[in-house]
Amino acid sequence: MLGFVVRRLLSSLIVLLLASFVVFAVFYLGPSNPARPVCEGAGGRCTPERLVAIEKQMGLDKPVLSAYGEFMGGIVKGREIDFGASAYDCTAPCLGVSYDTRNFVTDELKERIVPTILLAIGGSIVFLVVGVTTGILAASRRGSSTDRLLVSGSLLVSSIPYYLLCLIAWIFLTLQTNIFPATGYFPITENPLKTIGGLLLPSLVLGFATAPAYARYTRGQMVETLGDDFVRTASAKGLPRRRVLFRHALRAAIVPIVTIFGLDFGALLAGTIFTEAIFSIDGIGRWGLEALDSPLDLPVITATVLVGATFIVVSNLVVDIAYGFLDPRVRIG
Amino acid sequence: MTSTQTTSTTGTPDGAPYLEVTDLTVKFPTADGLVNAVSDLSYSVPLGRTLGIVGESGSGKSVSSMAVLGLHDARSARITGSIKVGGREVVGMDERDLRSLRGNTVSMIFQDALAALHPFYRVGQQLAEAYRVHHPSASKKEARARAIDMLDRVGIPSPKSRVDDFPHQFSGGMRQRVMIAMGLINDPALLIADEPTTALDVTVQAQILDLLQDLQREFNSAIIMITHDLGVIAEIADDVLVMYSGRAVEYGSTREILSHPEMPYTWGLLSSVPDVHSDTNARMIPIPGTPPSLLNPLPGCPFEPRCAHRDKVPGDLCSTTLPELRPGGRGAGHVKRCHLPDPDAIYEAEVLPEIAPDLAKEN
Numbered sequence: 001m002l003g004f005v006v007r008r009l010l011s012s013l014i015v016l017l018l019a020s021f022v023v024f025a026v027f028y029l030g031p032s033n034p035a036r037p038v039c040e041g042a043g044g045r046c047t048p049e050r051l052v053a054i055e056k057q058m059g060l061d062k063p064v065l066s067a068y069g070e071f072m073g074g075i076v077k078g079r080e081i082d083f084g085a086s087a088y089d090c091t092a093p094c095l096g097v098s099y100d101t102r103n104f105v106t107d108e109l110k111e112r113i114v115p116t117i118l119l120a121i122g123g124s125i126v127f128l129v130v131g132v133t134t135g136i137l138a139a140s141r142r143g144s145s146t147d148r149l150l151v152s153g154s155l156l157v158s159s160i161p162y163y164l165l166c167l168i169a170w171i172f173l174t175l176q177t178n179i180f181p182a183t184g185y186f187p188i189t190e191n192p193l194k195t196i197g198g199l200l201l202p203s204l205v206l207g208f209a210t211a212p213a214y215a216r217y218t219r220g221q222m223v224e225t226l227g228d229d230f231v232r233t234a235s236a237k238g239l240p241r242r243r244v245l246f247r248h249a250l251r252a253a254i255v256p257i258v259t260i261f262g263l264d265f266g267a268l269l270a271g272t273i274f275t276e277a278i279f280s281i282d283g284i285g286r287w288g289l290e291a292l293d294s295p296l297d298l299p300v301i302t303a304t305v306l307v308g309a310t311f312i313v314v315s316n317l318v319v320d321i322a323y324g325f326l327d328p329r330v331r332i333g
Numbered sequence: 334m335t336s337t338q339t340t341s342t343t344g345t346p347d348g349a350p351y352l353e354v355t356d357l358t359v360k361f362p363t364a365d366g367l368v369n370a371v372s373d374l375s376y377s378v379p380l381g382r383t384l385g386i387v388g389e390s391g392s393g394k395s396v397s398s399m400a401v402l403g404l405h406d407a408r409s410a411r412i413t414g415s416i417k418v419g420g421r422e423v424v425g426m427d428e429r430d431l432r433s434l435r436g437n438t439v440s441m442i443f444q445d446a447l448a449a450l451h452p453f454y455r456v457g458q459q460l461a462e463a464y465r466v467h468h469p470s471a472s473k474k475e476a477r478a479r480a481i482d483m484l485d486r487v488g489i490p491s492p493k494s495r496v497d498d499f500p501h502q503f504s505g506g507m508r509q510r511v512m513i514a515m516g517l518i519n520d521p522a523l524l525i526a527d528e529p530t531t532a533l534d535v536t537v538q539a540q541i542l543d544l545l546q547d548l549q550r551e552f553n554s555a556i557i558m559i560t561h562d563l564g565v566i567a568e569i570a571d572d573v574l575v576m577y578s579g580r581a582v583e584y585g586s587t588r589e590i591l592s593h594p595e596m597p598y599t600w601g602l603l604s605s606v607p608d609v610h611s612d613t614n615a616r617m618i619p620i621p622g623t624p625p626s627l628l629n630p631l632p633g634c635p636f637e638p639r640c641a642h643r644d645k646v647p648g649d650l651c652s653t654t655l656p657e658l659r660p661g662g663r664g665a666g667h668v669k670r671c672h673l674p675d676p677d678a679i680y681e682a683e684v685l686p687e688i689a690p691d692l693a694k695e696n
């Protein structure tokens with residue numbers, strides 16, 4: 001088991017390095033020049049000579065590989081960052097300094113990640129409860145009018161484009177009526193209740209938009225296991241229907257659902273761009289989106305990609321380990 | 334006690350049969366039409382005796398037996414006729430009463446134990462659950478002790494530690510024993526075994542059959558043994574019901590049916606038994622052709638298209654009229670669904686020499 005985890009961690013690390021390098025290289029070699037705003041903002045005229053000098057100071061003239069190496073090195077041992085006019089002592093784990101805000105990326109990340117995590121948890125609770133319950137209900141009444149209603153209802157919801165759903169919810173439930181007045185992110189350190197209230201609508205929208213996929217998936221898995229021999233055995237034992245449904249059928253159907261959920265949750269932690277953008281939540285997704293505005297905020301882009309990829313890779317690993325616990329047949333060692 | 338009573342068939346030595354199935358019909362509405370899985374099936378089993386049900390795949394053995402437990406979904410199966418268990422009518426019984434019957438007075442063991450046991454629960458949990466649902470006052474500890482006791486009784490070595498294993502950790506034969514232990518945990522009066530030995534090798538198969546016979550002697554329960562294999566029937570059954578295309582085509586005591594079969598389909602089954610005990614001259618001949626569709630039953634005998642002896646029946650009787658299940662020339666205890674006027678003579682003259690040359694000479 002331990003060997004398995006170590007091996008998986010190593011391969012995950014390689015994936016992370018590759019993903020972050022590709023993104024770093026694409027933007028580093030791209031047309032946007034981060035030195036220009038520094039040069040222009042420093043007062044006086046931005047002559048080409050000055051621009052080159054600032055580029056040199058910021059280390060933008062280095063080959064991409066060594067620039068990337070420097071960036072990654074900062075994560076491990078911290079580094080000095082020089083913006084010409086001002087220098088920063090960035091301690092490990094250093095993800096650089098934002099070109100835009102001049103804040104340490106690591107500090108900003110710590111703040112930005114909280115709403116994203118809360119939103120991911122809130123949304124997950126909603127879509128797990130709504131989606132999985134709907135799926136079980138539909139499967140247990142397979143072919144009935146309840147089943148058909150649930151299936152077509154979920155199709156209807158999932159056919160609405162997600163950003164439209166966010167917009168509609170925001171316009172009707174926050175702007176025009178006062179059902180969810182204080183929507184957005186309010187720092188959890190100040191008033192946790194207000195934080196929860198502000199994330200309620202975004203969580204509900206995220207949850208309800210994702211629920212149909214879970215409903216359909218759960219229904220499919222349940223219909224399959226309900227036809228399995230061991231479910232027939234459970235009925236033949238004289239167990240109550242509810243016990244057959246939950247203890248026997250759902251117990252088997254839940255394994256693939258947990259797998260999918262683990263991967264989805266990792267992706268949610270990487271940032272929910274539309275939700276955060278429309279509800280003005282300063283999370284990872286919105287941050288990454290803003291960093292793409294010209295001029296590019298390269299340290300922020302690299303950091304968001306790195307964080308997102310880490311979440312996805314880690315959730316993959318967690319899913320694989322969870323599998324061993326959920327299914328005794330694949331238990332390792 | 335079993336072998337001495339095999340002279341009568343459907344009648345019982347001690348009063349009413351425990352299980353009595355009368356005119357059972359099971360139909361499944363499907364997108365293609367109505368599947369006539371079981372038609373007009375009648376049989377009975379008294380306590381302490383074993384009925385063997387044989388027939389090819391798809392002949393309705395499982396469907397008819399599952400109806401005894403009321404296991405068919407009321408929305409997808411149309412069931413008519415009567416199934417009386419210990420005098421109580423099962424057809425149309427409400428869920429509550431059915432549940433108290435299932436796994437308790439009537440239990441079923443299924444063919445593929447690996448698929449039929451839950452892969453994620455320890456066998457002890459699965460056995461204890463079967464016990465506790467019908468013994469609500471039993472504690473977890475008592476149920477576990479009972480599970481260990483049952484594992485011991487079906488011959489699983491070191492049951493105290495194996496009770497905590499998962500089904501996939503057992504060998505095929507041991508897993509089937511677990512199934513049997515689960516089926517017997519509440520001392521059922523009727524045990525339905527749906528091909529419990531099909532996937533097992535011959536030695537293990539014999540052990541399992543012995544085990545069932547021992548347990549039957551101990552508890553005096555009635556057993557229905559479903560199988561493709563007439564060898565199993567010869568070993569364990571007192572009576573035999575041969576099914577074809579959802580119907581009974583021959584029914585009687587095992588000795589009768591195996592020594593004087595009167596229906597060409599049964600002859601075919603006999604020819605396809607690989608008999609390890611007899612000499613090598615005996616040939617294994619599978620029945621050519623395939624069973625008819627259950628969707629639109631044709632008039633006439635369902636076996637007619639595959640029957641090698643249909644020319645011996647005058648006129649086109651076989652293709653136009655469904656034969657009734659009637660006694661042939663061997664008394665009321667042996668019934669068959671066939672138009673052949675003198676099946677015994679044909680069997681001895683044509684069929685026996687083919688499948689068992691030794692026996693043919695003796696007769």
Ligand SMILES: Nc1ncnc2c1ncn2[C@@H]1O[C@H](COP(=O)(O)OP(=O)(O)OP(=O)(O)O)[C@@H](O)[C@H]1O
Binds near residue numbers: 390394396
């Ligand atoms: N729920 C169902 N819906 C439609 N058809 C069904 C259903 N269940 C069984 N059948 C059909 O009923 C027929 C009889 O099936 P059954 O399982 O009783 O056969 P069997 O004699 O047990 O065969 P085997 O030896 O392969 O187990 C088959 O043709 C099967 O396809």
Ligand SMILES: [Mg+2]
Binds near residue numbers: 394395396
């Ligand atoms: Mg079957």
